[in-house]
Amino acid sequence: MSFINYSSREINCKIVYYGPGLCGKTTNLQYIYTKTNPELKGKMISLATETERTLFFDFLPLALGQIRGFKTRFHLYTVPGQVFYDASRKLILKGVDGVVFVADSQIERMEANLESVDNLKINLREQGYELEKIPYIVQYNKRDLPNAAPLEEMRKLLNPMGVGDFEACATVGKGVFETLKSVAKGVLTDLKKLGR
Amino acid sequence: MWDTQLVMYDEDYRKILGVIQRLVRDANAKGIFVVDKNGQLIAEAGEVRGIDTTSLASLTAGSIAATGGLAKIIGEEDFPVHFHQGQRDNLHITLVAKRIILVVVFDDRSSLGLVRLRVKKAGAELSKIFEDLQKKVDNPAAAGVPASPFAEITDDDIDNLFSD
Numbered sequence: 151m152s153f154i155n156y157s158s159r160e161i162n163c164k165i166v167y168y169g170p171g172l173c174g175k176t177t178n179l180q181y182i183y184t185k186t187n188p189e190l191k192g193k194m195i196s197l198a199t200e201t202e203r204t205l206f207f208d209f210l211p212l213a214l215g216q217i218r219g220f221k222t223r224f225h226l227y228t229v230p231g232q233v234f235y236d237a238s239r240k241l242i243l244k245g246v247d248g249v250v251f252v253a254d255s256q257i258e259r260m261e262a263n264l265e266s267v268d269n270l271k272i273n274l275r276e277q278g279y280e281l282e283k284i285p286y287i288v289q290y291n292k293r294d295l296p297n298a299a300p301l302e303e304m305r306k307l308l309n310p311m312g313v314g315d316f317e318a319c320a321t322v323g324k325g326v327f328e329t330l331k332s333v334a335k336g337v338l339t340d341l342k343k344l345g346r
Numbered sequence: 347m348w349d350t351q352l353v354m355y356d357e358d359y360r361k362i363l364g365v366i367q368r369l370v371r372d373a374n375a376k377g378i379f380v381v382d383k384n385g386q387l388i389a390e391a392g393e394v395r396g397i398d399t400t401s402l403a404s405l406t407a408g409s410i411a412a413t414g415g416l417a418k419i420i421g422e423e424d425f426p427v428h429f430h431q432g433q434r435d436n437l438h439i440t441l442v443a444k445r446i447i448l449v450v451v452f453d454d455r456s457s458l459g460l461v462r463l464r465v466k467k468a469g470a471e472l473s474k475i476f477e478d479l480q481k482k483v484d485n486p487a488a489a490g491v492p493a494s495p496f497a498e499i500t501d502d503d504i505d506n507l508f509s510d
Contacts, residue, residue: 153354153388154495156355211400211404215507225404241412244383245383334507342496
């Protein structure tokens with residue numbers, strides 16, 4: 151849920167990166183962190199296990215600039231992708247303004263992708279949201295791998311609503327900022343509609 | 347009631363600041379933070395220099411969310427009060443009006459008993475302020491406050507934000 155602060159003239163929004171385990175959600179945030187000017191970003195927090203698997207969430211605050219005199223800040227979160235962390239995923243979706251679904255393009259991960267999309271829908275519904283009604287972007291990550299599934303097949307399976315989607319290779323940054331910009335734009339457009 | 351967007355107006359912000367500045371003195375606290383349950387920092391008072399307040403807000407909300415989940419597992423609605431004891435500094439965290447988190451940082455100049463006592467009164471005052479604020483958000487026209495600064499923005503405003 152966005153937070154409009156007239157006192158500090160700021161607007162804060164929350165974006166959540168969702169997807170199956172090891173699909174590259176944390177890598178997306180790490181790339182954004184390394185490529186953003188220090189004055190525009192806060193500290194990146196990763197609550198991870200000793201083997202660097204996300205345990206609770208990653209968090210990265212970003213400032214995007216001003217709109218009509220209001221500083222626009224985005225708080226980026228990732229969820230833990232592993233199936234058994236479902237309770238944590240639900241908590242992180244609370245108050246979300248926009249969602250990025252990071253899909254793993256490897257053909258053998260397609261079932262995990264589908265399971266994760268279904269899980270996203272269920273968990274959003276529990277928080278009173280509908281996936282169809284919130285700003286939502288799909289990212290097909292790991293396009294560089296030889297076992298990547300054909301793009302059209304992934305689209306058919308994972309993006310039947312035809313929302314904005316991007317091919318990506320998060321380790322080298324391909325598609326990372328395009329995805330972020332697109333979901334951020336969706337969130338702001340939504341705020342504009344809500345304000346009317 | 348609390349599932350709507352959080353909006354903070356200048357007048358209400360000053361009231362909140364007044365309550366927590368007084369709480370810093372009354373509880374002999376080092377610093378105080380008011381955080382939204384979704385992890386947004388609302389106000390701060392006291393010796394807060396050097397503290398990464400954005401991270402503090404996000405982690406506090408995460409911690410409250412996790413313990414709230416734990417509470418439900420054992421059949422409680424919530425754990426409204428948390429206390430973390432450190433070697434020098436301690437944290438007292440209270441859930442106010444089910445949406446707002448009041449974080450008090452204190453050291454041995456104060457005590458848990460004193461903090462608990464003062465937080466109780468301040469928490470009730472903050473509850474009232476946020477209740478009134480919610481009424482304004484629900485009905486901005488009646489309260490004479492602007493509805494949203496985003497009602498008037500154009501697609502160009504949004505595009506300009508992303509022009510490299």
